[in-house]
Amino acid sequence: MFNPHRLIIARKRRGLTSKELAELVGLSPITITRLEKSGNPEPSTIDALSKVLGFSNEFFFGNDVDMLTRNSASFRSLTAMTAKERESALAAGSLAYLTSDWVTSRFNLPNVDLIDFSREREPEYAAQTLRQHWGLGEQPISNVIKLLESKGIRIFSLSEDTKNVDAFSCWRNGIPYIFLNTFKTAEHSRFDALHELGHLVLHKHGEAKGREIEREANQFASFFLMPSADLISHIQFVSSLDQLIKAKRRWGVSVAALTYRLHKTELISDWQYRAFCIQINKKFGTSEPNGLDREKSVVWEKVFRELWNEGITKKDIAEELAIPIEEIESLVFGLVGSFKSINEIIKNKEQFKLRLV
Numbered sequence: 001m002f003n004p005h006r007l008i009i010a011r012k013r014r015g016l017t018s019k020e021l022a023e024l025v026g027l028s029p030i031t032i033t034r035l036e037k038s039g040n041p042e043p044s045t046i047d048a049l050s051k052v053l054g055f056s057n058e059f060f061f062g063n064d065v066d067m068l069t070r071n072s073a074s075f076r077s078l079t080a081m082t083a084k085e086r087e088s089a090l091a092a093g094s095l096a097y098l099t100s101d102w103v104t105s106r107f108n109l110p111n112v113d114l115i116d117f118s119r120e121r122e123p124e125y126a127a128q129t130l131r132q133h134w135g136l137g138e139q140p141i142s143n144v145i146k147l148l149e150s151k152g153i154r155i156f157s158l159s160e161d162t163k164n165v166d167a168f169s170c171w172r173n174g175i176p177y178i179f180l181n182t183f184k185t186a187e188h189s190r191f192d193a194l195h196e197l198g199h200l201v202l203h204k205h206g207e208a209k210g211r212e213i214e215r216e217a218n219q220f221a222s223f224f225l226m227p228s229a230d231l232i233s234h235i236q237f238v239s240s241l242d243q244l245i246k247a248k249r250r251w252g253v254s255v256a257a258l259t260y261r262l263h264k265t266e267l268i269s270d271w272q273y274r275a276f277c278i279q280i281n282k283k284f285g286t287s288e289p290n291g292l293d294r295e296k297s298v299v300w301e302k303v304f305r306e307l308w309n310e311g312i313t314k315k316d317i318a319e320e321l322a323i324p325i326e327e328i329e330s331l332v333f334g335l336v337g338s339f340k341s342i343n344e345i346i347k348n349k350e351q352f353k354l355r356l357v
Contacts, residue, residue: 002046004036005067006060010053011036013091013327015084024052059322066172068093074199074213075168082164089158089165093179095327096156097172102321103303110299112152112175118204123216126201127223138230140251144190145335148178148197149299155193157182159330169196176200182333186292187254194221226251226261238268241279245289254288256280297335304336 011021011032018036022029025048035041041049050057068090075081103109115133117126131137134151141147145155153176158165167189169178178196180189198220203213235247241255248258259280263273283289304314318325 002035002040002060003062003064004039005064006055006062007049008036009065009067009091009094010049010055010059012087013095014053015088016053017084021049021052025049054324054326056322056324062322065094066097068170073168073170074196074203074217075166085165089168089179092158092327092331093156093168093170093177095323096154096177096179096331098321098323099156099317099328099331100154100175100177102317107303107306109154110150110152114151114153114176114201116204117201121202121216123198123202123219124223126198127220128227130201131224131227138227140230141225142252143295144193144252145295146298148193149297152176153178153197153200155180155297155299155335156331157333157335159183159333167192167196169199171200171204180335182294182335185254185288186294187248187252187257187288190252190292190295191221191225191254191257194224197221197224222257222261222264225253226258228265231261231265232267235262235267238262238272241276241283244276249290249292252292255284255290297332300332300336304332 011018014021016024018032019029022032025032025045027045027048031039035045046057046060049055049060070086070090073090073093075086113134115126115130117129120126134147149155155178158167158179158181165181166184167178167180169176171177178193178200180192180196182189184192195217198217199213202216202220231251234250238244244255244258244262248255251258253261256277259268259273259276262268263270268276307313307317314328315325318328321328
């Protein structure tokens with residue numbers, strides 16, 4: 001049977017309205033609306049939809065797919081995002097669900113190990129408690145993506161051709177998901193990932209919305225990346241911006257994030273904070289001085305290595321799921337670089353206990 005929900009996902013993924021799709025296919029908007037409700041299109045119509053949307057005919061006859069909504073996902077930023085950008089990113093999330101389910105059916109992934117702080121919603125307490133729960137102490141985090149994956153969070157990338165979509169997160173069937181826009185700087189992505197972790201543990205039940213929860217998630221990420229005790233023990237006095245540019249690498253944050261945290265900790269004055277912000281904007285704009293290398297996924301790298309050893313490629317996965325291979329690649333783009341040596345991968349096997357089912 002033709003699945004109307006899959007047509008909606010494909011249309012939104014391509015950033016099209018019903019009217020725009022109708023014009024491209026040569027149908028009336030009313031016809032598209034009918035097909036997205038309970039339609040049973042002619043084979044020629046399916047061929048036309050497939051050609052325009054870039055999804056195979058088989059995709060439209062698959063089982064139902066969980067569809068993300070604006071209410072079910074916590075976006076990093078909504079101010080500059082258009083409705084089309086948001087819907088396209090959410091549609092990518094539905095394709096990620098299909099991919100995740102396929103992988104989960106074949107691999108034992110790390111179990112979820114998070115704490116629900118939605119009743120307290122105190123960012124600093126949540127950050128400190130979760131650090132203690134994970135045995136991190138006050139030390140800096142060398143690889144945020146690796147840490148979150150080891151705690152059962154499924155991380156996917158967004159290859160959206162826009163900087164308006166930062167990141168978003170959601171819960172599905174007891175599994176937490178984070179989607180990152182990897183076109184941002186490495187420092188930005190690290191902060192985004194922990195901002196979304198803040199949403200997952202502080203706002204799990206989704207009752208709160210708006211600027212307040214964004215502020216709480218920002219505070220959580222800041223406290224988690226830069227614990228007060230470690231910050232104070234390494235920076236007692238700030239004399240120049242160059243000092244901050246060198247120091248920021250310890251915590252893997254942007255110079256702006258470090259400056260903000262130092263100001264909130266009262267290690268720099270209001271006057272210094274304003275002066276540093278002006279210098280940062282003037283000298284660097286949206287770029288990042290003394291930048292970090294982008295973090296890579298350990299789980300996705302190991303999954304694809306194991307699949308490769310079994311003779312299964314991304315193309316095979318795409319064909320089985322009836323998803324364009326470009327969509328599979330975009331979901332892990334920026335998370336998987338060139339494969340490490342097999343010895344490096346074997347070295348991590350005890351931590352993740354990842355194996356074929």
